[in-house]
Amino acid sequence: MAAPLRYALISLLWAAMALIYLPLLPTLGQLVQPAFSLAxxxxxxxxxxxxxxxxxxxxxxxxxxxxxxxxxxxxxxxxxxxxxxxxxxxxxxxxxxxxxxxxxxxxxxxxxxxxxxxxxxxxxxxxxxxxxxxxxxxxxxxxxxxxxxxxxxxxxxxxxxxxxxxxxxxxxxxxxxxxxxxxxxxxxxxxxxxxxxxxxxxxxxxxxxxxxxxxxxxxxxxxxxxxxxxxxxxxxxxxxxxxxxxxxxxxxxxxxxxxxxxxxxxxxxxxxxxxxxxxxxxxxxxxxxxxxxxxxxxxxxxxxSRPDGVEVTSLFNSLWLALSASLLAAMLSLLWLEYGPKRFTAWIWFPLVLPALPLVAGQYQLALWSWQDGEALTVLWGHLLWVVPWTLFILHPAWHRLDPRMLLVARTLGWGQWRCFWVVKCPLLLRPVLGAVAVGFSVSIAQYLPTVWLGAGRITTLTTDAVALSSGGSTTLLATQALWQLLLPGLFFGAIALLLRLTGHYRQGLR
Incomplete structure (x- = not known):
């Protein structure tokens, strides 16, 4: 890849990661402001x-x-x-x-x-x-x-x-x-x-x-x-x-x-x-x-449950949010592992090791400031704050287990960094990437607080419907929403397992 294109890609990558992790700043501000008030x-x-x-x-x-x-x-x-x-x-x-x-x-x-x-x-x-x-x-x-x-x-x-x-x-x-x-x-x-x-x-x-x-x-x-x-x-x-x-x-x-x-x-x-x-x-x-x-x-x-009890809008919203978040997180994670910094990256894991509630409050504050609450893309942005670090958590060990000798051979053939990444690393990481996509899909399906607050009640999913029905709704409808919330990641995991099996079958000569 030419140097200007590589610099543009790195800049776009940093901008995307900064946008996803931006709620960490208002979260810190919101927590510090009332912390020193004794009253x-x-x-x-x-x-x-x-x-x-x-x-x-x-x-x-x-x-x-x-x-x-x-x-x-x-x-x-x-x-x-x-x-x-x-x-x-x-x-x-x-x-x-x-x-x-x-x-x-x-x-x-x-x-x-x-x-x-x-x-x-x-x-x-x-x-x-x-x-x-x-x-x-x-x-x-x-x-x-x-x-x-x-x-x-x-x-x-x-x-x-x-x-x-x-x-x-x-x-x-x-x-x-x-x-x-x-x-x-x-x-x-x-x-x-x-x-x-x-x-x-x-x-x-x-x-x-x-x-x-x-x-x-x-x-x-x-x-x-x-x-x-x-x-x-x-x-x-x-x-x-x-x-x-x-x-x-x-x-x-x-x-x-x-x-x-x-x-x-x-x-x-x-x-x-x-x-x-x-x-x-x-x-x-x-x-x-x-x-x-x-x-x-x-x-x-x-x-x-009953077959006709599922809310089609909630089912569709859960599906497209989970697919979009998992695929975007996988692409960003691979690019971050290739072009991101190698040190001082502990902030990437903050959404995993901090309670989710103050982070969602920071997201909601940013959404209100930018007049973007209630939008579907805002909910997708909210999901990425947890899907991206979980995807990185899955891919990080596999990335560091790559055999450096293969990259050395590719370099001696005159291949650049982008070609080594696309032709050598990505095929070797196919199984971990598919596993990370499946985990990201499940993490997105399970998101409740970002969907409720950032969606402003207008973007419903199977998770929000199940929680709402648990406080006194119909038992049948509650079981139906929860069953479909279970079936979506289950079917997706099954599809990923089938794809991995097919991939292993057609790549037997590489073993």
């Missing part, structure tokens, strides 16, 4: 809903993140280095394709008062969940799939496998190997995933509206309600509540680092007492329950 903090702390909302948020988040980590580690301890581990790994993409809203909607229809469980067993009485325990348990199951998917990628190293086999041969048990060998090596890569899971769970609004405590709700829902009001004082309370979510996240990170430091200090050497007992029953049970939970989700929604 505003006193008004927030005197609100009677705050203590219960804060307690429900802490309980649900700790159960969700801690439970997800415990489930994932128990499955790894029970199944890793076995054929069943490979079979479970092949099922993880299908479980990942189940959106959170569809999953918690199925849990609501099964376990809530008036659900299937209490119809089958009328003597049972549902307990009043004021602390978000049900929300935490449901999210623990859902998030454990994401952690297992990450662990599967991290556990593919040959050196770690050989070390584990040597320790197994010496009589050490599965949990000893996991705690003393596997976790210390994986935690540097796993901590960003745990941080992203914690940040998302803290600021989850859609699933908390569907399943969480209602009055008072979690802190994220309470902040969303305040920010949606026209009163300036309540909007200030919502902003301070967002800042409080950030402080809670920082406190959880510090507590986790302290726990990990204490854990590392107590790791013994490999000359101690061996515990060869497998202790694999819990992990095997969870490995059986996770696919079964996805199956129950599909069956519950399918049995309660």
């Amino acid at each position: 505003d903090w006193q008004t927030l702390l005197q609100d009677t809903q705050l203590p219960q909302a804060l307690l429900a948020t802490l309980v649900s988040t700790l159960i969700a993140v801690g439970g997800a980590l415990l489930i994932a580690l128990s499955v790894v301890a029970a199944l890793w280095l076995s054929q069943r581990w490979q079979r479970l790994a092949s099922q993880l993409p299908l479980l990942l394709a189940v959106p959170h809203v569809a999953f918690v909607t199925a849990a609501l229809l099964l376990f809530a008062e008036g659900g299937w469980l209490f119809h089958l067993f009328p003597t049972l009485t549902p307990f009043i969940d004021r602390y978000g325990i049900g929300l935490g348990l449901t999210l623990a199951f859902k998030e454990s799939v994401f952690l297992l998917w990450t662990l599967y990628a991290l556990l593919s190293g040959k050196r770690l496998t050989q070390q584990s086999l040597v320790l197994r041969a010496q009589g050490y048990g599965r949990w000893q190997i996991l705690a003393w060998l596997v976790l210390p090596q994986l935690m540097p890569q796993l901590r960003i995933v745990l941080l992203a899971t914690t940040a998302w769970t803290l600021s989850a609004v859609d699933v908390a509206i569907i399943l969480g405590p209602g009055n008072p709700p979690t802190l994220a829902v309470l902040a969303w309600q305040w920010l949606s009001q026209g009163d300036a004082q309540q909007q200030t309370q919502g902003t301070l509540a967002c800042l409080l979510l950030l402080l809670i996240l920082a406190a959880m990170v510090l507590a986790a680092r302290l726990v990990w430091w204490l854990f590392r200090r107590n790791i013994p050497d490999f000359q101690g007492v061996r515990d060869p007992a497998s202790h694999a029953l819990v992990g095997r049970t969870f490995a059986w329950l996770l696919p079964l939970s996805g199956l129950f989700c599909v069956l519950t929604l399918a049995l309660l």
